[in-house]
Amino acid sequence: MKTSISTAALLCAIAGMAHAEKTLTISVYSFAQDAYKEALYDPFEELCGCTLVVETGNSVERMAKIEANAADPVIDMAVLSTQDALGLAQKGLIAPIDPATLTNFDKLYASAQDPIGGHMAVGYTYYASSIVYRSDLVTIESWGDLLGEAVKGRVALPNITGTQGPLTLMMLDKAAGGTGEDLSGTISAIGAKADDIVTFYSRSSELTQLMSQEEVIAAPIGRFAWGHFKQSDLPFAWAEPKEGQAGGMNVMVMTKDNGNEELALQFMDYWLSTEVQTRVAEALIDSPANKEVTVSDEVAENLTYGADLINALNIMPAQTVIDNREAWVEQWNADVIR
Amino acid sequence: MFMNKKEGLILALPAALFATLLFLLPVMILLSEAFRIDGSWSLQGYVDFFAKPLNQVVFLRTLKLGVLVAGTAAVIGYAAAFCIVNLPAKSRGRVFGLVVLPLMISPVARTYAWIVILGRTGIVNDVILGLGLSDTPVRLLFTETAVFLGLLQLFLPLMIISLVSAMENIPRDVIPAARVLGASWLQVFFRVILPLTKEGLVVGGTLVFTGALTAYITPAILGGSKVLMLETLLYQRVNVANDFVSASVIAMILMVMSFSANLVLKRIASARS
């Protein structure tokens, strides 16, 4: 499961490992690694004169690895969802990040500065989540429309196991007059209409196909997937529901007692810098959490970008997810997918 | 037959050791995992697994689809195999080649096509609407029907191949003789063809049934989370929840189902002789 950055590995091999090379091991999501290498990893290696070891995998796998090696951390730094980060924090596996050590800290949006409390994590990217729909076939004005007559039998919802699932439930609950905290009623409501829902998807790429063949005409997605829809010749629209858009954030954490804190902090600071955040945004990989980043309208269209949008996002507290996830999945399995 | 045992063992042992150490052992450990909860031996993993309604549904669905696919494949397989063995030799080879062809094609590709075929705007719905069987397009994707069709297409060739080779062994004059003596086609099938091809049916049936149980791509793409089967459930339990106990239970169920099918094969085949 290891990839070392090839050029660095090569240099290492040439040097014959003669002198102790500084190494930083990071654990990240596996998508867009080529783009990250160009925008972030390679420039950082040049800057620090060190070697980056990048481990990838799904979050369950990566969390398990951090937990298994708690006594002698292999991973120095990881990027995770807020709830996964909080989960690690509660198990005492990660160390607080002193804002004073990050020169770019003040440039971050307020909600990214201390998203899970205790300065245990720093947000590096946001994503909005709303409903994409075929504007030639239907109009979506509220999250509640997802369970309405107009899209009956032609709507897809995200599966509860992904990050989009709980967000959709929260917004459906708000649309039904709830506070978005107790989701059991919403899950039952979806269960009652399960036959009218085409699928509970886990990959948004699947939706592009389903929506172009009119199998599905409305579905909640993350903004990061919007690009695929926009490229299409078909009339896809991004809803601005009256309850607002949902959203989430991914964060960086540092493992406890990894002995490599200085380098880890330097890397995080670099990732949060206006320079890197702009490059990453322009490559359409991640939306910036650094408010000084400016991008063209065309790039912004594919991202979750701008203070107005970010400050208005309905973000689900990580604690809520952690406390309820198991019960949600249990009820979902019993009521919805049966 | 050579008698030098040592020489024979030296030849056979590398394969046996390889399969044991790098294959059987890890699989055995995985299967034992569900019996070792918190360090002691217990059946709690199985009790917990079957207590969940979703797991029961998935288990029964997998069994049902497996039997349905194998049964349907047998019916179509007999018709097709009968036609094939009665073709003139030259076209027989060609048709047989076409039956084998899909086995050479990646299951990813074969499953993928069904998304287009079964879609709202796909060919099947065009036909249904054209014939006036329904006023609105029928939803087929993410239903058991879709998974059933996908699996049937995937494994039907195995059934046809087994039945063709079984039928080739039926003496040429038996069927016309039975007809001349006044047997109806139904009688010919049940009294003559079926007993003489039982072995082929059992081989084909086992292959198709086991194949349908353990296919991943087809239920994953055509069924998704609405039509979970044991194989997709296993993948989900591991990847979403790191739940190796459920994975081990499902693994055992799949193994037991495959083995049972295999046992049934041997039982029936030996009952014949």
Add this chain to the structure above:
Amino acid sequence: MQMRSLSTWLILGLTLTFLIGPFIIIIFAGASAGNSLAFPPDGLSLKWYLKVFTVESFRASFLLSMFLAVVGTLFALALGVPAAYALNRYKLPGDELIRTIVAAPIIVPGIIVGLALLRYLVVPLNFTVGMALFFAHTALILPYAVRVVSSSLNNLRSDMEEAAVLLGCTRVQAFFKVVLPNIRGGVLAAFILGFVTSFNQVPVSLFLSGPGVRTLPIDMLSYMEITYDPSVAALSALLAFMSVAIVFTAERLLGFSRYV
């Protein structure tokens, strides 16, 4: 008789449409000028067929799958041919057990194999994912190798080797000079069967993938996680043509189907 042949062709026509139809659709869907998978395609173009060759990860995973299929099958044959020979020609103690062990991989569902190797070879013993993949694919082909080679050994009378030994060959020489040339067709059939099985294998490789180590079918699936554009259809069609070409050539040269 006219009715008979009409119904014969009707049954075969329907069955073959069901079996081959999806494949035809894939060929055309891959030749679409549009951006999504559709049949009939929105205009014809070869752009997706050409795009396949420009996707870097497809190249890497194609090579890995090729390696696994070719070298894995050769390795399985290196293990399987002697085992099949020993099981056929020697009275072995515990031969039933050995037979069962080498045939076991065919009965164990692939997804379990992949998970077991990941969990008990890769994680605790530091095997690389690539090695685990190689072992899994080899184990999977082993039963075919043993079975197909056994059946051609069955058709070869052992007095030939005995004669060769009597005439002064060592047993090893007898094997290479007398036995191997005679079971060549069976070995080749086992190779092709193993190759196709390994190349199209999905469940075994599901859990056995890491960055840069992905078999082609798994890579196609993960490509589909990003986009459903018709290039996967185009690639599928190309691969199918490749498999068919290999089998067709083997059939022409050696009458491969006699051995399956």
